[in-house]
Amino acid sequence: MALDIVKLGFSLAGILIMLLLPPYLDGIARRVKARLQYRRGPPLMQTWYDLQKLFALPSVRPTKSALFTWAPYIALASAISAALLLPYGNVVPVDFGFNLVVFFYVILMVSVALMFAGLSVQNAFSHLGSAREMQIVLTVEPLIAVLYGVLAYNAGSLNIADIIANLHATPSVILTYILLAYALYVESGFVPFDIAEAEQEVIGGPLTEYSGRLLGVFYYAIHIKRFTLLWFFVSLLTLPWLGPIGTPGRAALALALQFILTVSFYPVIAALEATNARLRIDQVVKMNTRAFFAGIIILAMAFMGW
Amino acid sequence: MEYALGAFIIGGLLGFIKDYKASVKASSFMALIGSLALLGEVYNVYTNGPERLNLYRIPLHITATSNVFLLILGIVGTAASLYAISYMDIFERTGKGWVYAIAYNTFLASMALVVTVNSMEYFVMSWELMTLSSFILVFFSEKARDVGASVKYYITMHFLDTIPLFLALGTAYSLVGSFEKLSFDNIATALASAPAHTKIVFGGLLLIAFMAKAGIVPFQFWVAETYRAAPTSVSAVMAGAMEKVTLYGLIALVWKLVGTTYLLGIAIALLGATTLTVGTLYALRETNAKRLLAYHSIGQMGYIWLGIGIGMALIPKGGALAAIGALGAFAGLFHALNHAIFKGSLFLSAGAVEYRTGTVELEELGGLGRQMKWTALAALFASLAIAGVPPFNGFISKWLIYVAGYQSKDFLLAFGALLAVFISAATLASFVKFYGTQFGGEMKRYKEVREVPGTMLLGQWILAGLTLLIGVFPGTVTGILNVFNAPIKDGVYRIGFGSVLFSPVLFIVLVAVIAVGFYLSFRPEYGKEATPWDCGTTALNEDEYRVSSEGYYIKYEEKIGSFYRFSDWFYMIGEGIIRYIVRGYMWIASYFVKIVDTPYTRIETLDDLRRGRVLNADEEALKPLIRFLRIACDVLPGIRLGTFVVIALIVVGAVIGILMAL
Numbered sequence: 028m029a030l031d032i033v034k035l036g037f038s039l040a041g042i043l044i045m046l047l048l049p050p051y052l053d054g055i056a057r058r059v060k061a062r063l064q065y066r067r068g069p070p071l072m073q074t075w076y077d078l079q080k081l082f083a084l085p086s087v088r089p090t091k092s093a094l095f096t097w098a099p100y101i102a103l104a105s106a107i108s109a110a111l112l113l114p115y116g117n118v119v120p121v122d123f124g125f126n127l128v129v130f131f132y133v134i135l136m137v138s139v140a141l142m143f144a145g146l147s148v149q150n151a152f153s154h155l156g157s158a159r160e161m162q163i164v165l166t167v168e169p170l171i172a173v174l175y176g177v178l179a180y181n182a183g184s185l186n187i188a189d190i191i192a193n194l195h196a197t198p199s200v201i202l203t204y205i206l207l208a209y210a211l212y213v214e215s216g217f218v219p220f221d222i223a224e225a226e227q228e229v230i231g232g233p234l235t236e237y238s239g240r241l242l243g244v245f246y247y248a249i250h251i252k253r254f255t256l257l258w259f260f261v262s263l264l265t266l267p268w269l270g271p272i273g274t275p276g277r278a279a280l281a282l283a284l285q286f287i288l289t290v291s292f293y294p295v296i297a298a299l300e301a302t303n304a305r306l307r308i309d310q311v312v313k314m315n316t317r318a319f320f321a322g323i324i325i326l327a328m329a330f331m332g333w
Numbered sequence: 334m335e336y337a338l339g340a341f342i343i344g345g346l347l348g349f350i351k352d353y354k355a356s357v358k359a360s361s362f363m364a365l366i367g368s369l370a371l372l373g374e375v376y377n378v379y380t381n382g383p384e385r386l387n388l389y390r391i392p393l394h395i396t397a398t399s400n401v402f403l404l405i406l407g408i409v410g411t412a413a414s415l416y417a418i419s420y421m422d423i424f425e426r427t428g429k430g431w432v433y434a435i436a437y438n439t440f441l442a443s444m445a446l447v448v449t450v451n452s453m454e455y456f457v458m459s460w461e462l463m464t465l466s467s468f469i470l471v472f473f474s475e476k477a478r479d480v481g482a483s484v485k486y487y488i489t490m491h492f493l494d495t496i497p498l499f500l501a502l503g504t505a506y507s508l509v510g511s512f513e514k515l516s517f518d519n520i521a522t523a524l525a526s527a528p529a530h531t532k533i534v535f536g537g538l539l540l541i542a543f544m545a546k547a548g549i550v551p552f553q554f555w556v557a558e559t560y561r562a563a564p565t566s567v568s569a570v571m572a573g574a575m576e577k578v579t580l581y582g583l584i585a586l587v588w589k590l591v592g593t594t595y596l597l598g599i600a601i602a603l604l605g606a607t608t609l610t611v612g613t614l615y616a617l618r619e620t621n622a623k624r625l626l627a628y629h630s631i632g633q634m635g636y637i638w639l640g641i642g643i644g645m646a647l648i649p650k651g652g653a654l655a656a657i658g659a660l661g662a663f664a665g666l667f668h669a670l671n672h673a674i675f676k677g678s679l680f681l682s683a684g685a686v687e688y689r690t691g692t693v694e695l696e697e698l699g700g701l702g703r704q705m706k707w708t709a710l711a712a713l714f715a716s717l718a719i720a721g722v723p724p725f726n727g728f729i730s731k732w733l734i735y736v737a738g739y740q741s742k743d744f745l746l747a748f749g750a751l752l753a754v755f756i757s758a759a760t761l762a763s764f765v766k767f768y769g770t771q772f773g774g775e776m777k778r779y780k781e782v783r784e785v786p787g788t789m790l791l792g793q794w795i796l797a798g799l800t801l802l803i804g805v806f807p808g809t810v811t812g813i814l815n816v817f818n819a820p821i822k823d824g825v826y827r828i829g830f831g832s833v834l835f836s837p838v839l840f841i842v843l844v845a846v847i848a849v850g851f852y853l854s855f856r857p858e859y860g861k862e863a864t865p866w867d868c869g870t871t872a873l874n875e876d877e878y879r880v881s882s883e884g885y886y887i888k889y890e891e892k893i894g895s896f897y898r899f900s901d902w903f904y905m906i907g908e909g910i911i912r913y914i915v916r917g918y919m920w921i922a923s924y925f926v927k928i929v930d931t932p933y934t935r936i937e938t939l940d941d942l943r944r945g946r947v948l949n950a951d952e953e954a955l956k957p958l959i960r961f962l963r964i965a966c967d968v969l970p971g972i973r974l975g976t977f978v979v980i981a982l983i984v985v986g987a988v989i990g991i992l993m994a995l
Contacts, residue, residue: 085860104848124835149774169755
């Protein structure tokens, strides 16, 4: 039973990290952006304060649609479920399908909920935002599919545990990491890829009609989604090279490494966000199509054994 | 089985009730009984094993493979027939209940026969019956555009299905040597010792026939218009069941009889991958709900062929790869069942919208979510299922196809799998549009619309409920489906292959607990109600304050425009060929119509022909004689003696001349 207690401990740590850290990460990003613009910036807790305030406010109701009410909660549940599917140390809190495709689809459900939420209101701006969100998914998904192909071929399985255990370093894997970082960055909807929610153009896209608590739930879901994608990348980046993680001590080390890397990646993301302007949707489509063909070349390399 | 066929026959006969509504309702009801009997048969075969029987002297052999297809047919038939009881009312003005009754019941019965007969002869015959009855159903509405579509469908089927099938029948005859002994077992024995080129000819002919009927890529041009033209409940059966019958042909005839090689499997898989890409990307830019669904049928058939192709390519290799191949084939078959369920459901939803609003143009629809709550929810379930969102059934089968493709260690198959993943996103995109444009928002134009009648809702919900049920408990159907003995792991709560597992029950419980938990602890509080924010515009048509169905992905479509141009080119070739064949038919047909008497009349469509008076062949043959007699009658009374003498002299001279010549 000792092992189970360890497992429980890691799961709890994971759940705490996954629930509490994401708004802090946003706080870090805001601070970094402010510093780049020679401002002092808000405290790290600021995103938490914002969420707290939103949760305390009632929502304005533009439609009686039940989908409108339920979409934020489904988005949040999907984001949390996806986060629970990732390894914290070497422990997966809830293993309902520890493989690449399931993970990707569960995280995609956040976008699905967002899109249907936007479409449930009679508002051209939120429809436009939903359609844009979909177009981004449409261009990112083939790219991610190719990269999964490389990982699956390299490790011989789609199971993430097998990939962690069997991945071997080849040039194609290194290139895959680069493209995967790009793909996940786009998928997270950071600037310059925040086209769907573009505040200044389509007044928040699918979120246009949301306010108060429901908006807070959606924001929380989006923060968790971003955290999850980053944690996924960091896990794939670190865990295969740490060797077998047998003891709780090594697992704690792995978890610490994951945590530190996640936190330290965020300033980089913030710097990218602060120094870029939003792209147009057709530019994103073009970039991602190119990345897709690059991915196919990488896949061919992987099959040739490089 | 005999009960099912009996019910279909009674259903057909019930069409002779005079009253349109009564005949349509009664025959749809009998079709429902027949479909339920088919399901009973499925259960019977599943528990007692394969069954051989002789039905009205037709030899039947219900194997485990047939059983899968009977299950598909039973489920779709049940839901669609139940739905048709109310739905067919909208065609009342055609007033031809008996046509529908006979054709619909024949259609279902012929499909049941195709997947169960054990004789090449009866297979071809039932196949032709299926094509003919579906053709009649397609032009049932008798609108000009629909008739055109149905003619195109029939002629395409004629050239690409009937001819190859009859040639294949001839090949089989030459192998076995007797029409009475053309059972599949005998053909298999004969083929075993046949030379390789005979096998290639036989398999190739069958493959062309099945590809054409399934709408696999070079032959996809007939699908969209045909499914649009048919009454929606029939489209549901066509997309749900008729397409799957071709898959039965592929498995039972091509694979099991002729055998498979790695190359054939790769070819099938690549055809599937191409088809799923082309079909779905065409669907993406479609704005007519039924045409959109039809293009998705093409696309989803591509998924199924990809799965079966993986099986056909890898099973001959043996070892660990054979296990992955079996997984692929199983996933393909599973997807066939799932596709039948969600595509049937989607067609029924589109039909429900048509029933209440009279249109399936996405451009005109909108805001039905509140008026037609249950239809909207069914459409949402089925949309998520076809887009492969967990925990619906489409996800499970697609996911197994991806697993098989990715782990196949084969570049082409992995490429097929990644195209499948990509197209899954395109499917999602297209169904976000499908759902959003019809049910999203609120429109004043459709304020008065009500929910559809109970039987129609029930028909939709049988299928929509199954998408969730099978998605959460795939174990309910994997027993029937696993005819390839794929080493899948399926317990009560998880399904998968090797270490790649997914537990839909755990997933849905997790999501539900978190969502409901958050909902209960942070209940949404609503302050005031407000109309959607429109930036303070004063004169705004609120119904049009949205994104039109064309505008959804316009930027994306522009960027992949070269793909469309390239595929259009292929499309044009196929359609061009069929157009010239249709022209040829029209040219022949024009000689049976009075129009030829008027010079310079162009005959291009059936409508041009309809304007003329129809002539019958026997009438035509006797026409010169009748014309002569008429002239004689006109001329004789006014004849003068001199003329008469001259005519008589000519006749006598002619007679003498003939006699001398002899």
